[in-house]
Amino acid sequence: MRNLGPILTVVxxxxxxxxxxxxxxxxxxxxxxxxxxxxxxxxxxxxRETMAQxxxxxxxxxxxxxxxxxxxxxQKITSKRSLVFHGWVTLSATLAGFALGAAAGLLLAxxxxxxxxxxxSVMPWAIASQTIPILxxxxxxxxxxxxxxxxxxxxxxxxxxxxxxFPVLVGMVKGLRAPDAMQLDLMRTYNANRAETFWKLRLPxxxxxxxxxxxxxxxxxLVGTIVAELPAGATQGLGARLLSGSYYxxxxxxxxxxxxxxxxxxxxxxxxxxxxxVVLRKMGMAA
Amino acid sequence: xxxxxxxxxxxxxxxxxxxxxxxxFSHRRWAQLFVPALxxxxxxxxxxxxxxxxxxxxxxxxxxxxxxxxxxxxTALLWGDFAQTILKGALAGYLLGCGAAIVTAIVIDRxxxxxxxxxxxGNFVAALPIVGIAPILVMWFGFDWQSKAAxxxxxxxFPVLVNMVAGLxxTDPLQRDLMKTYSxxxxxxxxxxxxxxxxxxxxxxxxxxxxxxxxxxxVAEFFGSPTRGMGFRISTAVGQLDMxxxxxxxxxxxLAGSGFFGAMALLERLxxxxxxxxxxx
Numbered sequence: 001m002r003n004l005g006p007i008l009t010v011v012x013x014x015x016x017x018x019x020x021x022x023x024x025x026x027x028x029x030x031x032x033x034x035x036x037x038x039x040x041x042x043x044x045x046x047x048r049e050t051m052a053q054x055x056x057x058x059x060x061x062x063x064x065x066x067x068x069x070x071x072x073x074x075q076k077i078t079s080k081r082s083l084v085f086h087g088w089v090t091l092s093a094t095l096a097g098f099a100l101g102a103a104a105g106l107l108l109a110x111x112x113x114x115x116x117x118x119x120x121s122v123m124p125w126a127i128a129s130q131t132i133p134i135l136x137x138x139x140x141x142x143x144x145x146x147x148x149x150x151x152x153x154x155x156x157x158x159x160x161x162x163x164x165x166f167p168v169l170v171g172m173v174k175g176l177r178a179p180d181a182m183q184l185d186l187m188r189t190y191n192a193n194r195a196e197t198f199w200k201l202r203l204p205x206x207x208x209x210x211x212x213x214x215x216x217x218x219x220x221x222l223v224g225t226i227v228a229e230l231p232a233g234a235t236q237g238l239g240a241r242l243l244s245g246s247y248y249x250x251x252x253x254x255x256x257x258x259x260x261x262x263x264x265x266x267x268x269x270x271x272x273x274x275x276x277x278v279v280l281r282k283m284g285m286a287a
Numbered sequence: 288x289x290x291x292x293x294x295x296x297x298x299x300x301x302x303x304x305x306x307x308x309x310x311x312f313s314h315r316r317w318a319q320l321f322v323p324a325l326x327x328x329x330x331x332x333x334x335x336x337x338x339x340x341x342x343x344x345x346x347x348x349x350x351x352x353x354x355x356x357x358x359x360x361x362t363a364l365l366w367g368d369f370a371q372t373i374l375k376g377a378l379a380g381y382l383l384g385c386g387a388a389i390v391t392a393i394v395i396d397r398x399x400x401x402x403x404x405x406x407x408x409g410n411f412v413a414a415l416p417i418v419g420i421a422p423i424l425v426m427w428f429g430f431d432w433q434s435k436a437a438x439x440x441x442x443x444x445f446p447v448l449v450n451m452v453a454g455l456x457x458t459d460p461l462q463r464d465l466m467k468t469y470s471x472x473x474x475x476x477x478x479x480x481x482x483x484x485x486x487x488x489x490x491x492x493x494x495x496x497x498x499x500x501x502x503x504x505x506v507a508e509f510f511g512s513p514t515r516g517m518g519f520r521i522s523t524a525v526g527q528l529d530m531x532x533x534x535x536x537x538x539x540x541x542l543a544g545s546g547f548f549g550a551m552a553l554l555e556r557l558x559x560x561x562x563x564x565x566x567x568x
Binding site: 003005006007008009010011014025057115116117119120121122123124125128130135137139140143144147148219222223226227230238239242243245246249251254255257258261262265266 | 302305306308309310313318319322323325326327330346347348400401402403404405407408411415416418419420422423425426427498502505506509510511521522525530533537545
């Protein structure tokens with residue numbers, strides 16, 4: 001809690017800068033309106049009008065908060081305008097993709113740790129695959145799968161899975177190799193076979209690495225899902241909300257969707273952190 | 288069908304050969320290059336064989352040979368898109384964003400208060416879907432490469448900042464005390480001890496940022512762009528079902544991404560040649 005003061009100061013500074021920028025960036029519209037009406041704009045009037053526009057260049061923080069509140073609490077959650085509805089669509093695809101990606105990363109890591117041929121041939125390509133801006137092909141994957149008749153949750157989940165498998169793979173390879181030679185030798189003196197070494201030594205000692213990479217992976221899965229919702233045709237989800245907002249110039253809607261996505265990301269990371277604490281404490285590894 | 292059989296046989300033979308090589312020569316330099324290369328070739332052969340064998344429509348998945356043919360045919364177009372997206376958008380944004388992050392890290396390094404306040408916020412923002420801010424920036428900075436560069440700046444800033452701040456803390460008290468006994472000023476300590484010690488961390492962030500820069504520049508074009516650029520070409524070619532062209536753009540993106548990453552890795556080896564992770568090989 002020692003950090004609370006500095007964090008609040010920084011957040012307050014950001015809010016002040018934001019309000020200042022909102023006045024400055026929205027002022028042109030106010031001046032244009034006034035010039036058309038042939039009126040002068042006083043400072044107080046300028047302040048009031050820059051913060052209450054329908055489609056501001058930069059909405060003021062309280063406008064975004066209001067948009068967010070209306071999206072979350074002001075609608076029925078089945079309504080197409082409800083952020084809860086869109087958030088749920090995004091969240092379900094994210095979780096499905098994350099589960100797929102984490103499982104794939106885990107299995108590949110186990111294979112790589114146990115087979116030298118896999119280590120030598122798969123690992124360089126897994127690393128190379130991440131230098132490819134994979135999000136760029138998200139729209140193509142969506143369109144191709146739609147033409148095969150696969151729609152809805154699965155295509156988005158595939159992209160989310162692709163983005164989340166890599167951090168899990170790298171973290172788990174490191175984690176499964178974390179036991180040092182002494183510990184492995186001890187297992188050998190017990191005459192433990194490979195499976196026993198895996199379950200009783202390698203897997204438990206990889207847990208801290210696993211959770212660190214799961215946190216990165218779930219944030220990546222959310223980004224993947226949102227980008228997968230961008231291509232034309234998607235009408236549900238936070239990504240679609242961003243896109244329709246940008247088409248119709250509804251800036252408040254964009255910012256509200258953005259903050260909903262940010263809250264979702266933070267919530268997911270915090271949730272993984274909570275599971276981590278419980279699991280590590282049960283295993284006697286709590287920090 | 289013959290092609291599919293050949294591909295399967297090739298796959299089987301290559302994997303057996305690979306595991307034999309890995310078991311016997313895993314510490315030789317040539318084997319470390321040859322094994323993954325053969326694995327990559329195997330994937331391509333298998334891809335070609337599956338597409339030809341099951342007669343998959345090129346609208347769904349074109350064969351590698353078709354992609355290569357389209358690539359060779361439209362190099363001028365691909366080069367124009369590459370220049371617009373990578374050279375203008377991604378590179379400009381990358382330089383600006385990384386430069387700003389390094390300067391910010393050095394500035395807030397002097398103030399523990401700012402560090403305690405900014406770092407949690409920075410870590411939080413680094414986990415956010417920053418790509419989502421692309422439509423707003425396209426609205427502010429227009430359709431051309433400036434808005435793409437702005438997206439890239441925001442995407443690379445926080446990973447580099449977090450790594451650089453960690454790097455500036457990487458010196459141990461013994462080394463700092465030594466500088467103090469030399470009566471070194473803040474500047475001397477910064478340039479002779481702490482910046483060099485921060486380099487391994489900085490390059491870690493810079494390497495992560497290369498991919499983010501390409502993603503930012505390409506995805507930002509989905510929200511509006513002039514009639515060139517890789518993101519624009521991908522989204523329009525998908526609409527025309529010209530999949531070989533889409534895959535050619537992806538190949539360009541992959542080559543650019545790997546090249547960019549490789550360049551940073553090379554620079555890292557030149558700058559941090561003293562670090563254990565570079566000496567180990």
